[in-house]
Amino acid sequence: MKLGIIGLPNSGKTTLFNVLTGRHVQTGTFTPADAEPNIGIVKVPDERLDKLAEMFRPKKVTPATVEYIDIAGLRREGGVKGELGKELLFHIRNVDALIHVVRTFRNDKVPPAGGDINPERDISTVNLELTLSDLDIVEKRMERVEINIKKKGEKEGIAELQLLTKLKQNLEAGIPIRQLELSEDEKKLIKGFQFLTAKPMLIVLNIGEEELKFPERYRDLKEKYQSLGIPVIELCAEIESQISQLGDKETEKAFMEDLGIKESGLTRLIRVSYELLGLISFLTAGKEEVRAWTIRKGTKAQQAAGVIHSDMEKGFIRAEVVSYEDLIKSGSLAAARNKGLLRLEGKDYIVQDGDVIEIRFNV
Numbered sequence: 001m002k003l004g005i006i007g008l009p010n011s012g013k014t015t016l017f018n019v020l021t022g023r024h025v026q027t028g029t030f031t032p033a034d035a036e037p038n039i040g041i042v043k044v045p046d047e048r049l050d051k052l053a054e055m056f057r058p059k060k061v062t063p064a065t066v067e068y069i070d071i072a073g074l075r076r077e078g079g080v081k082g083e084l085g086k087e088l089l090f091h092i093r094n095v096d097a098l099i100h101v102v103r104t105f106r107n108d109k110v111p112p113a114g115g116d117i118n119p120e121r122d123i124s125t126v127n128l129e130l131t132l133s134d135l136d137i138v139e140k141r142m143e144r145v146e147i148n149i150k151k152k153g154e155k156e157g158i159a160e161l162q163l164l165t166k167l168k169q170n171l172e173a174g175i176p177i178r179q180l181e182l183s184e185d186e187k188k189l190i191k192g193f194q195f196l197t198a199k200p201m202l203i204v205l206n207i208g209e210e211e212l213k214f215p216e217r218y219r220d221l222k223e224k225y226q227s228l229g230i231p232v233i234e235l236c237a238e239i240e241s242q243i244s245q246l247g248d249k250e251t252e253k254a255f256m257e258d259l260g261i262k263e264s265g266l267t268r269l270i271r272v273s274y275e276l277l278g279l280i281s282f283l284t285a286g287k288e289e290v291r292a293w294t295i296r297k298g299t300k301a302q303q304a305a306g307v308i309h310s311d312m313e314k315g316f317i318r319a320e321v322v323s324y325e326d327l328i329k330s331g332s333l334a335a336a337r338n339k340g341l342l343r344l345e346g347k348d349y350i351v352q353d354g355d356v357i358e359i360r361f362n363v
Contacts, residue, residue, distance in 0.1 A: 004092030009073030105208035235265025280353035302347035
């Protein structure tokens with residue numbers, strides 16, 4: 001899973017990236033538009049792996065991972081609309097979803113990009129740039145398709161032109177592609193363009209420490225975007241940075257309790273990202289390794305086996321499955337089997353989040 005972190009300068013994007021990845025990328029400095037993005041791999045927190053590790057005592061534990069791509073703060077050169085992120089946005093066309101970091105914290109030493117703190121305006125500014133970027137691609141493609149239809153008589157281009165016209169009209173009206181009802185054939189036609197407004201988006205309000213006491217402060221903003229299918233979460237990147245440096249779970253827990261934080265903002269961010277993309281994790285466990293594997297909801301057992309290894313998918317015979325909860329309650333695989341909680345499932349079984357699976361296959 002690849003997630004692109006975007007936002008205006010001084011929004012706290014890179015601070016969040018550093019906390020997520022354990023990197024130490026410099027923050028608060030001007031980054032040129034042609035700069036390469038920061039990239040980091042993050043292990044997905046999953047307490048289930050810790051419990052399984054206690055049970056199986058494996059040689060290694062391998063969590064699922066997420067790749068984060070942090071591009072430089074979007075800025076408009078010379079005040080020209082559409083030029084704000086032309087080069088920068090190129091770097092995030094291959095990501096699965098966008099994380100838009102929006103500043104609400106106050107810090108006199110770090111002036112906000114827009115001159116004052118205005119999250120609604122900042123969200124609209126970035127959304128406009130994503131829209132203009134897609135509109136530019138649509139218009140250029142329409143020109144090519146129209147030429148091919150006129151010169152070469154390519155009738156198959158008519159359907160594409162009709163779709164592009166539909167996209168253009170909606171983008172000009174400020175409606176992102178993710179909100180449009182498209183048929184499967186239409187989705188296939190535009191898949192290769194990697195439109196930015198077609199990607200799922202999550203808004204992260206980067207709040208100040210003093211705002212932790214007012215969880216309802218941005219309720220209207222949250223409701224507005226959540227009604228459009230864009231989840232909104234709050235976290236304080238500066239506090240998360242402090243938590244990440246404590247290095248001890250008990251100390252972290254006490255620190256969070258003092259601040260009234262029930263769950264790490266980073267854990268919540270990753271969880272919501274999974275939900276946004278329709279992802280779940282199934283688990284494998286044994287003496288060699290305990291591991292989490294990421295799949296989409298609705299994935300069948302045979303395809304899930306292919307995530308582990310292609311040979312397992314080709315030679316799939318059956319899957320031995322027990323839910324994580326049943327396994328923990330039983331205390332061991334043998335006990336779960338004796339209780340009839342370990343099931344044999346065929347290739348069409350829909351894998352559930354937290355299933356502990358052993359694949360039987362023959363190649």
